[in-house]
Amino acid sequence: MSILIINIKELIQVRDQNTLKVSGKDMQNLPTIKNAFLFIKNGQISNFGSMESCKNIVADKTIDAADKLVLPTWCDSHTHIVYAGNRELEFVDRINGLSYTEIANRGGGILNSAKTLQNTSEEDLFNQSIERVKSIIKLGTGALEIKSGYGLTVESELKMLRVIKRIKKEFPIEIKATFLGAHAFPEAYLNNKKGYVDLIINEMLPKIAEEHLADFIDVFCEEGYFSLEDTEAILSAGKQYGLIPKIHVNQFNAFGGVAMSVKHKALSVDHLEELTLEDIIALKGSKTMPVALPSCSFFLSIPYTPARQIINSGLPLALATDYNPGSTPSGNMNFVLSTACIKMKMTPEEAINAATLNGAYAMGISKDYGSITIGKKANLIITKPIPSYNYLPYSFGENNIETVIINGTVIA
Ligand code: NIG
């Protein structure tokens, strides 16, 4: 099956094969072609260029994209989209004055979601989760990372990861799985934290590796959660099984987790709402991608990741949703784009680079996803008629997406 898209008002994020991420000042550069065509064959981007050069192409199907933009689908590199139930009561508690930490200390928060998930069957968990995946694909997400971390027992962490494996088979989008057993200390281990770290290392990891259930390993490195020492022990153990780190760090406190993650060759460090000069220095010259999650800052009313400081220091930055029941009950990358521009003062060019190519890099898939490049997967968004790409973040809360193409097939 081949598709020819013609009369594209502007084809966005056109790159050569060698650009796997963009950093610093280069993030301001968003290469485009006006009045363009794009040819899809065998699920891949086979050719593209200006309409004048669109000659002798025979396709099974032609789409006229006059007045519309075409861009790569969003690459959401940080989600907890597999969860059971919701936490809207805690949302109301926060409106009435309790903080996220106060709620967590009362047994709410992650432990609340863990209790619900432990009492949910694998089938039910799968069914609840696929509805969320269906809706974010319609919103333009074409590659996705999903974490475990609401199981917190051997059995329930495996249940979550098996559900992620089933989701990978169910959908044509690219999905990466991350083991986040170290998301919170379960109630039974509150006075025996070492016991839970040992459980992760000695019981969970070997089983996960045996069933090939995870691509990456994550730890919530935070005061009241996992210390630097716990995090290092878990990352070192994960390394024995080939699991690359992607770390929750600096959400509420900065205490050296970024440098430690870089030392362990983390693919990404995520959150970074609190960031020190030492953290910036540690990231410079590394291959670790900083990831900002502005919908989380929006929902919890916590500081936004200092995107300007990160980019102005010459570093790259990716954007992701953090879709989860507690801090970000939204998987809408279009809202992330708007929030990044409005609240973090990223330019539309920087935000689009961060939500596509750099997001793909943060999942280790930017060779095949995240830009309009010959040979990459044909995962594309066709917008409704809109004036320019600036309009995407500008019209916050609006859905500007008309068509989503995954692996060369129109699916939404
Ligand atoms: O990334 N910070 C840790 N984990 C999630 C929130 C988890 C929850 O509240 O359920 C996050 O924000």
Ligand code: FE
């Ligand atoms: Fe998260």
